[in-house]
Amino acid sequence: MTVWHIILIASIAVLALKLAGFMIPAAWAEKPTVARLANLLTVSLLAALIVVQTFGSARGFEVDARLPAVAVAAVLFALRVPFIVVIIAAALVAAGIRALT
Amino acid sequence: MTGGITHGAGRVARSPEVSAAIRSSFAVGLAVAAYGISFGALAVAAGLDVWQACVLSLLMFSGGSQFALVGVLATGGTAAGGAAIASAVLLGARNSLYALRVAPMIGPGVAKRLLAGHWTIDESTAVSTAQPTLVSQRAGFWWTGAIIYVGWNLTTLIGALIGDQLGDVSQYGLDAAAAAAFLGLLWPRLKQLQPVVVAVGAAIVAAVLMPVLPAGLPVLAAALVAVAVGLTNWLGTRESDLAEAEPDPMGER
Numbered sequence: 001m002t003v004w005h006i007i008l009i010a011s012i013a014v015l016a017l018k019l020a021g022f023m024i025p026a027a028w029a030e031k032p033t034v035a036r037l038a039n040l041l042t043v044s045l046l047a048a049l050i051v052v053q054t055f056g057s058a059r060g061f062e063v064d065a066r067l068p069a070v071a072v073a074a075v076l077f078a079l080r081v082p083f084i085v086v087i088i089a090a091a092l093v094a095a096g097i098r099a100l101t
Numbered sequence: 102m103t104g105g106i107t108h109g110a111g112r113v114a115r116s117p118e119v120s121a122a123i124r125s126s127f128a129v130g131l132a133v134a135a136y137g138i139s140f141g142a143l144a145v146a147a148g149l150d151v152w153q154a155c156v157l158s159l160l161m162f163s164g165g166s167q168f169a170l171v172g173v174l175a176t177g178g179t180a181a182g183g184a185a186i187a188s189a190v191l192l193g194a195r196n197s198l199y200a201l202r203v204a205p206m207i208g209p210g211v212a213k214r215l216l217a218g219h220w221t222i223d224e225s226t227a228v229s230t231a232q233p234t235l236v237s238q239r240a241g242f243w244w245t246g247a248i249i250y251v252g253w254n255l256t257t258l259i260g261a262l263i264g265d266q267l268g269d270v271s272q273y274g275l276d277a278a279a280a281a282a283f284l285g286l287l288w289p290r291l292k293q294l295q296p297v298v299v300a301v302g303a304a305i306v307a308a309v310l311m312p313v314l315p316a317g318l319p320v321l322a323a324a325l326v327a328v329a330v331g332l333t334n335w336l337g338t339r340e341s342d343l344a345e346a347e348p349d350p351m352g353e354r
Contacts, residue, residue: 001179001182001183002179003148003149003153003174003179004153005182006170006174006179006182006185006186007149007153007156007157007160007161007170008156008160009186010161010166010170010185010186010189010190011156011157011160011161012160013186013189013190013193014161014163014166014189014190014193014196015160015161015162015218015219017190017193017194017196017197018163018193018196018197018199018200018218018219018221019200019214019215019218020197020200021196021197021198021199021200021201021204021218021221022200022201022204022207022214022217022218024197024201028201032334033331033332033334034198035198036331036334036337037327037328037331037332038194038195038197038198039195039290039296040295040296040299040327040328040330040331041191041192041194041195041324041327041328041331042165042192042194042195042290043287043290043291043296043299043300043303043327044299044300044302044303044323044324044326044327045165045169045188045191045192045303045320045323045324045327046165046192046283046286046287046290046300047287047299047300047301047303047304047307047323048303048304048306048307048319048320048322048323048324049168049169049172049188049283049307049320050280050283050284050287050304051304051307051308051311051319052172052173052176052307052311052316052319052320053172053175053176053276053279053280053283054277054280055308055311056176056311056316059312060311060312060313061308061311061312065274065277066276066277066280069274069277069278069280069281070277070280070281070284073280073281073284073285074284077284077285077288082132083132083135083136083282083285084135084136084138084139086281086285087136087139087278087281087282087285088278089281090274090277090278090280090281091273091274091275091277091278091281092274093274093277094274094276094277094278095272095273095274096274098272098274
């Protein structure tokens with residue numbers, strides 16, 4: 001698979017899921033299990049992606065400047081700082097630590 | 102804010118409800134569109150070219166799925182393509198439920214429903230379902246969708262061009278920025294005990310499996326935590342189901 005294949009397959013599948021919601025019977029949305037699964041699926045994937053993005057490396061698992069950067073981001077999100085500001089702050093913390101060490 | 106989008110409202114005077122819906126659309130839309138910059142920069146940092154980053158925003162148009170695809174490709178490359186696609190698709194599953202909710206507002210017409218389907222995301226669903234009347238719900242959906250679609254694609258291009266100039270990614274902390282971006286998407290979903298437990302469980306599963314499995318697979322394995330807790334409804338209540346079903350745009354936190 002090339003990057004283009006991956007992009008097009010994933011994009012079409014995500015778009016198809018949105019359109020599917022316009023086709024399937026509305027009664028489905030009322031089922032608590034369906035709604036709960038969709039919500040928890042989102043939560044679990046995002047949590048796993050945070051871990052992979054924070055500790056992932058060629059050697060598997062590594063603690064480095066990304067961890068303090070994510071910790072700072074968590075504090076800023078808790079303080080309701082806007083998304084884009086938090087992202088920049090996290091990048092600056094990691095870049096700063098790497099420049100100094 | 103007069104004229105422009107045909108789906109907005111009537112030609113003469115707008116009802117106060119519709120005006121309020123349009124104000125919400127701008128407040129949420131502009132805030133959300135701004136972080137297309139971070140997506141564009143991260144996509145290029147993950148090895149995509151500027152075109153590929155832009156096609157993702159134009160065609161996929163779902164922030165969480167886009168960040169996930171790019172995140173898995175950044176660690177695993179094209180060898181992790183299958184896992185990257187699966188992560189993006191699973192994260193996009195919630196959009197189906199959003200579409201179920203907004204479909205009655207949109208009404209019939211194939212072209213209109215196709216466009217509405219494409220623009221069905223957390224923010225357009227949240228703004229529209231929060232409005233009191235059908236006309237204002239419709240206005241909220243179309244205005245939010247249009248503002249974010251245009252803004253997200255413009256800022257993706259800008260971010261991708263900036264990322265293209267940066268070169269070495271880790272020097273600028275872009276890898277840490279990606280982790281923070283996922284945290285920002287997760288944060289507003291952690292208001293109940295059940296999602297918090299699922300998040301912690303998924304994080305542990307991913308961490309344990311990372312040194313063992315190829316890139317991308319630990320993320321998919323972590324999704325099983327959601328399936329187990331979701332099917333048994335462990336630590337859940339009927340009320341929490343309803344509360345969690347509300348999409349919560351980050352711009353409104």
